[in-house]
Amino acid sequence: MVQEVEDFYGVYLLLCLNPKFKGRTYIGYTVNPNRRIKQHNTGTHAGGAYRTSGRGPWEMVLIVHGFPNDVSGLRFEWAWQHPDKSRRLRGVPGKSRKESAFQHRWRVVCNMLRTAPWCGLGLSVRWLKQEYKLDFPDGLEPPLHMPVVYGPVLSKKVTKSQKGTSRIAPSQVSLDDANVQTEMESSVCAVCHMPVMAEDTVLSCLRPSCPMKAHITCLAKHFLEDETRLLPIEGKCPDCCVTLLWGELIRQLKGCYKNLSESDMQPEKDSTRRDLMPSVPESDESS
Structure with a gap:
């Protein structure tokens, strides 16, 4: 089942499945994750990014969503892409030799979820592909009001x-x-x-x-x-x-x-958060 989310703003993490580019990652922003992954895997002529074009297939494995607007989401995207340049993430160590790019990206976003201003937002951490799920590092668990959810998502526009x-x-x-x-x-x-x-x-x-x-x-x-x-x-x-x-x-x-x-008005299905939040109806539409 696909979970519908209204007024969707999300920042996602792609993982490359191409053996020639094994382990490469890409971070991006989207209001429609299903459309966006198709663009990445089709190429730049379909709206995909230059860095992902011709290097597929790519898998969208993780997405953080619930941003109040596109500006908030784009700022989160930039900081996740450039933790060494973000003044809010200066204390986050760089990638170690033992870490893969995927593990490093995960550790960075775990730090971000505990850092202002993002720690005060009503964000959700969604593993779109549960087989790639990583545990939160010790001491880097997200705030209790942020759920960790699993499965595909469908963005739903709010009408005028x-x-x-x-x-x-x-x-x-x-x-x-x-x-x-x-x-x-x-x-x-x-x-x-x-x-x-x-x-x-x-x-x-x-x-x-x-x-x-x-x-x-x-x-x-x-x-x-x-x-x-x-x-x-x-x-x-x-x-x-x-x-x-x-x-x-x-x-x-x-x-x-x-x-x-x-x-x-109940805790969201497949969520680790204990707080009360509305459960949005599910859709049978596949991604």
Whole structure:
């Protein structure tokens, strides 16, 4: 089964299977991993990279996804490609003689996941090909809010209509604009208890049965009550007390998770993370 991910931004690691170039790796950024690996294996005329053209076949074995936008993903890509030039990774030792290029790339990304600003993002580490899976080095395990998942992934675009209703709870989508504005203005922020206006940026609980709405700044401060971070990682819903990841709330604001049910609010299948997160429906489409 293929896991669907909405609003996909990912940075991947390729491994060369060609005996002539055995062990070579390539790091890249994509919003569509299935299309991208086909481009790499077809050549530059199909949009593949110069460094991978004519050296295939390549296998996309690992991808880190969940970046909030393409700028964030591209910066992660550059740092992973150039750890010796990134000021955030100056303390990471270079490749040793005993390490393969693949092992070195893995050790670098393990360090990155524990380094600011990436350690505060709602990222997922996905082994697309489990037979290549490596263990995390001692002391370099990712933060608990980052799941390690397995299997293929299918990127799913968020439609303009979904984005347009991102400030409104799913139960309100069918209402006309006038009723929506009335409903929004009759709501109260769960944190500051002030009225929620239609023009306000509002976050809602991911649980469909929870009526919680809060101004984005109010909820951020609520999540950061006992922290010194600029941006929150997670916190408890002020109404139902379920654990919510900040990154997932922002994804919901951008139009994701519009069809969640109560049964979807569970730890993701085949995930090592213990936190609560929505389980996105699976697709039968193959890569």
